[in-house]
Amino acid sequence: MSLWGTQVAANDVQEIDTKRWHVNLALGYGQLDNPRFKSEPIRSLVLPSVSYYGDRFYLENLTLGYSLYESDQIIIDLQTHLNEDGLLFELKGLGNVLLSDLLGYAPINDPFEEPNYADVERNISYLAGIYMELPTPWVTASLGAYQDISGVHHGHEVLFKLNRRFEYEYFATAVELGWAYKSSELSRYYYEIGPAEVHQESDRFRQYSGINSYARGILNLPLNPSWSLVAILEYNRIDSGIARSPLLDKQHYWGGFLGFSYAF
Numbered sequence: 001m002s003l004w005g006t007q008v009a010a011n012d013v014q015e016i017d018t019k020r021w022h023v024n025l026a027l028g029y030g031q032l033d034n035p036r037f038k039s040e041p042i043r044s045l046v047l048p049s050v051s052y053y054g055d056r057f058y059l060e061n062l063t064l065g066y067s068l069y070e071s072d073q074i075i076i077d078l079q080t081h082l083n084e085d086g087l088l089f090e091l092k093g094l095g096n097v098l099l100s101d102l103l104g105y106a107p108i109n110d111p112f113e114e115p116n117y118a119d120v121e122r123n124i125s126y127l128a129g130i131y132m133e134l135p136t137p138w139v140t141a142s143l144g145a146y147q148d149i150s151g152v153h154h155g156h157e158v159l160f161k162l163n164r165r166f167e168y169e170y171f172a173t174a175v176e177l178g179w180a181y182k183s184s185e186l187s188r189y190y191y192e193i194g195p196a197e198v199h200q201e202s203d204r205f206r207q208y209s210g211i212n213s214y215a216r217g218i219l220n221l222p223l224n225p226s227w228s229l230v231a232i233l234e235y236n237r238i239d240s241g242i243a244r245s246p247l248l249d250k251q252h253y254w255g256g257f258l259g260f261s262y263a264f
Contacts, residue, residue, distance in 0.1 A: 024049040026230050028259015035238060035250035036088055037120075047257060065131065075133035079144060083157070085182070085190040086124035120247055122190050125152035139164045148186070155186030171221040177214070182242065184209045191245035210239025223260075232257040 026047040033041050052059045056067040063081040070076075129146035144159045158181040166173045184207065192207045214236045221229040234255040243251035 019054055020052070022049070022051045022053075023264040024261050025264070026257065026259050026261040028230070028257060030232075030255070030257035030259070032234075032255035033236075033250060033253035034088060035236075035243075035248045035253045037247050037249045047259070047261075068130075073134070075131075075135070077131040077133075078128070079131040079146070080126060080128040080149070081146070083125040083127050083148070083152075083186070085186065086122055086152070089120075089122045089124075089190075120193070123152050124150075125155075125186075126150040127157065129156075153185050153189035155183040155189065157182050157186060171219065173220070174216075174218045176216045176218075178216075180212045180214075182210050182212065182239070187242055191242055191247050193246060207245060208241060210242040212239050212242070213237045220261075226263050228261045228263070230257065230259060230261045 026049070027045065028047075030044045030047055031041050032043075050059070050061060058065045058067070063079065065077045065079040068076045068078060125148045127146035128149045129144060131142065131144040133140060133142040140163045142159075142161045142163070145156065146159070147156045148154050159178065160180075161176060161178040163174060163176045166175075187210055188207045214234060216232065216234040219229075219231040223229060232255075236253050236255070238248065238251045238253075240251065242248070
């Protein structure tokens with residue numbers, strides 16, 4: 001999961017009014033390990049969040065949704081969002097620009113050069129599908145099935161999440177566990193190496209579907225009606241089959257943010 005999506009999750013710890021825009025800006029320090037080959041962690045001092053919840057339509061940053069059915073027992077939505085595998089490729093470049101970390105010397109035609117796949121590029125895809133949420137007094141379970149509608153890889157993914165909120169007199173916390181099934185088409189596009197990208201034959205391998213997982217903890221401490229202290233810690237695990245890709249050098253990676261959020 002992407003750390004840049006957790007600001008909305010942090011806002012979810014609080015009650016949210018409908019039929020109005022919600023703009024939050026968190027200032028602090030955030031870092032997300034990048035599992036891509038020889039890539040620096042993605043760092044940011046700002047986490048913005050924009051959301052809107054109407055009677056049926058809602059927006060959460062880059063996620064668009066439309067409510068089909070809602071009751072106390074079940075919620076069913078149509079939903080679209082950016083694929084997070086592609087964000088790892090784009091956010092790497094963005095993080096490097098923000099840090100002015102553009103040095104990357106790689107000798108050409110050196111037979112002893114270690115293969116370098118840090119510059120391999122992939123496009124971000126946009127997914128659409130159906131989302132279902134089952135709230136209970138103990139935990140909220142959600143399931144979403146999404147298909148690529150951008151024509152990038154024609155694959156699909158299935159997301160399953162368990163979320164539990166804990167509300168106290170002066171602060172609130174949330175714990176979330178998630179699993180993401182990646183189809184073979186999606187995994188092959190992002191993590192297989194094309195013929196023109198191969199540095200050595202041993203790097204060729206066939207990528208199949210896999211299941212990634214994550215665990216996230218969120219703390220929200222309101223200081224006044226506008227300011228809150230926000231802390232986020234996230235652990236991610238890449239499927240062992242996907243982690244074999246030469247484009248990755250981490251199977252387990254962490255992310256976190258600590259700072260102050262202002263609600264406009």
